[in-house]
Amino acid sequence: MKQVIVVGAGNWGQNLIQNFYALEALAGIAEINPELRSKAQARYPDVVSYADLQQALASDIPAIVFATPAPTHYQYAMAALEAGKDVFIEKPMTLQTEAARKLAEYADQHSQILMVGHLLLYQPAITWMRDYLASGKAGKVLHVATQRTKLGKVRQEENVWWSFAPHDVSIVLDLLGNPQVERVQAHGQAMLQPEIEDNVHADIRFRGGQTAHLHTSWYWPLLQRSTTVITERQMLVYDEIAQQVTVYDKGVDEQLNNRDEGSSVVNIAASEPLKIECQHFLQCLQTRETPRSDGWNGVAVVEILEKAQEALHD
Incomplete structure (x- = not known):
């Protein structure tokens, strides 16, 4: 139809x-x-x-x-x-x-x-990670870190944060269970054009104590697209380029000793998000x-984008 x-x-x-x-x-x-x-x-x-x-x-x-x-x-x-x-x-x-x-x-x-x-929410690897974290097997999600960098097309009408970060902000919110934002901090460098940042780091704290760190850059030597999730019992890494999720069964125990029980790679069927x-x-x-x-997911993403933009120029 x-x-x-x-x-x-x-x-x-x-x-x-x-x-x-x-x-x-x-x-x-x-x-x-x-x-x-x-x-x-x-x-x-x-x-x-x-x-x-x-x-x-x-x-x-x-x-x-x-x-x-x-x-x-x-x-x-x-x-x-x-x-x-x-x-x-x-x-x-x-x-x-x-x-x-x-x-x-x-x-x-x-x-x-x-x-x-928000295209990456429909990426099968992100869907798998969301469902896996929701199952509770990894314990409470503590922190999510994303990296989206490359030597890419430099724009004049927007900075790299507004160009790249909507993808990663939507992922962070999704994997953390859509918590409320408490504080957003950001700093960046406008190396090529005045007041148009080419490289931005943002730190987000959510109500309840969960945190996230996002790095975006279009003036970077390496093509990197990754999402790292730190939980109470495990660590997950999604390599977007290789389309691979690795679950690391490692962490720190109650006596603050390192624990490493190996890792496993998750096979996820290829599809078009x-x-x-x-x-x-x-x-x-x-x-x-x-x-x-939905629209409210869009609101939550724009709120973080806007707060980080304000922080860049504080």
């Missing part, structure tokens, strides 16, 4: 278009750039093309998927919600916590689906269930 219009046919929008088309759910593509719109029309001649958002909102298609620049997210998503559409919006949900909260509240009040594109994410949105449209990365 064709039930979504993708707004934005840029680099990431093309990925969403391809996936929803393969799932036989793509009803239309909206793109204001004539060149991008023409390319999309040529590739998907059987899909309706719209020249702007207003044309898409005037259609009878029930859901809108936004892959537009982050500064447009609040205005576009609110316009779609007010038009009675269900909404999928790419990360970051908005650039201000208050704006994100308004979207989540509106969706709740009108029983509409609002989902945020973007396909899983798109399927989940379509399922939510059908069943009206709350998405795993």
Whole structure:
């Protein structure tokens, strides 16, 4: 059933278009750039093309998927919600916590689906880690550390924190069980352009004592994408590049002596997280269930992003 219009046919929008088309759910593509719109029309001649958002909102298609620049997210998503559409919006949900909260509240009040594109929550390895930690086998989760670094594309409209960190903030919240934030500290270096940080470290403390450390950089010699979880009894490391989770049965006992009982590698079936994410949105449209990365998940992520940004310039 064709039930979504993708707004934005840029680099990431093309990925969403391809996936929803393969799932036989793509009803239309909206793109204001004539060149991008023409390319999309040529590739998907059987899909309706719209020249702007207003044309898409005037259609009878029930859901809108936004892959537009982050500064447009609040205005576009609110316009779609007010038009009675269900909404999928790419990360970051908005650039201000208050704006994100308004979207989540509106969706709740009108029983509409609002989902945020926190892609890594649909990565099978992260799903496995979340379920494993929830089982209690590893004991209480104490700390999560993430690293997302490379010599990457430097942007002028946003710093590396807003570009890379939404992925890792969503993972941290998910693996810790979505605790409330108590304090966010951050420091960074703007090495290439004034006031646009290329390298950022952030430390988060949550109510209840759990902590997290995030390192993001696009001016770094090594490609590193990893998540490390420290628990009472074990340590888990997810290597995103190798797509491998290693469980280390090691720690420190009550007498403060080291304990090391080996490690094991978890075999996780390969799959495409973007396909899983798109399927989940379509399922939510059908069943009206709350998405795993719903509007309130988006609010929680933006709150940490915004608090860290403020801390960078304190």
